[in-house]
Amino acid sequence: MPVLEGTFTKRTFVELPRLVRGASVSGGKYGFDFRDDEAPADPRVALVDVRVSDLVSDDGFGGSIVTGNAPGATVFxxxxxxxxxxxxxxxxxxxxxxxMVLDGSKALYAEDLTVKSWNADSAADIKSDHAQFVCLKTEGNGNRTLRFWKAGPHYLVKSSVNNETGTIVWFKQCTGAKLNVFESTFNGAPALPANKVKCDEGSNPEIVYLTVDPRTTGEMHPMFSAF
Structure with missing residues (x-):
């Protein structure tokens, strides 16, 4: 997979597939804008040791990464x-x-991800079919911390997800949605408070508090390891 490294100070377009390694970007409306314009189609991207900060937008939109121009993207x-x-x-x-804005994406696999000072609509706007987080940490407040547009199942493992003023977890369609949780906290509590879960449609999403680490059962992506 081709590698992108370096320091960038504006919106940076990245043709996929790509490994973005040890890179940083600031100053754009979007940090890294992923594209899959060149044949053959292969919309995979991995970010390792990457920092995105201090973004600037002239309109009401923006995010650290965006996948809208890479339909079916799998993001690591x-x-x-x-x-x-x-x-x-x-x-x-x-x-x-x-x-981050994951429009049109297929899957998200994230380990040791920190999102802070997001402040506005969401820490993660997730349109992926499924998302798996290990050691996710969100800091700060805003409208909705995690925004899930698809039913999942989604995973939160050993994570700290926070929002004192707004919604912590939002589902586009709550009926049939599933979130598996293992050893994670929500505003410091071990269970997701009912008043911090919101639905655009439907009701009663399935929040499952696992007693066995799902990294050991084969149900999560092999990039994750419990050891």
Missing amino acids: LSNVFFEPKWPAWVGYDTTNYDG
Whole structure:
């Protein structure tokens, strides 16, 4: 897989497949904007030891990474730090900013991901069929921390997800949605408070508190290891 390294100070377009390693970007509306324009189609991207910070947008949209131009993207994150420092959430017309924007993506696998100072709409706007987080840490407040558009199942393992003022977990369709949780906290509590879960449609999403680490059962991606 081709490798991208370096320090960037504007929105950076990245043709997939690509390994983004040891890179940093600041100053753009989007940090890394992934594309899959060249044949053959292979929309895979891995970010390792990457930092995105201090983004600037002239309109109401932006995010540390965006996959809208790489349909079906599979995204791998390892030791990644997002701190866009968006303005505080007001509404969709002016502050529809996110920590990351996974439009049209297929899957997200993230380990040791930190999202802080996202402030606006979401820390992670996840349109992936399924998302698996290990050691996710979110800091700060905003409209909705984790925004799941698909039913999953999704996973949170050994993670700390926080939002004192807004929603922690939002589902587009709660009926049939499933979130598996192992040894994670929500505003410091071991269970997700009912008033911190919101549905656009449906009701009663399935929140499962696992007693066995799912990294040991074969149900998570092999990039994750419990040891």
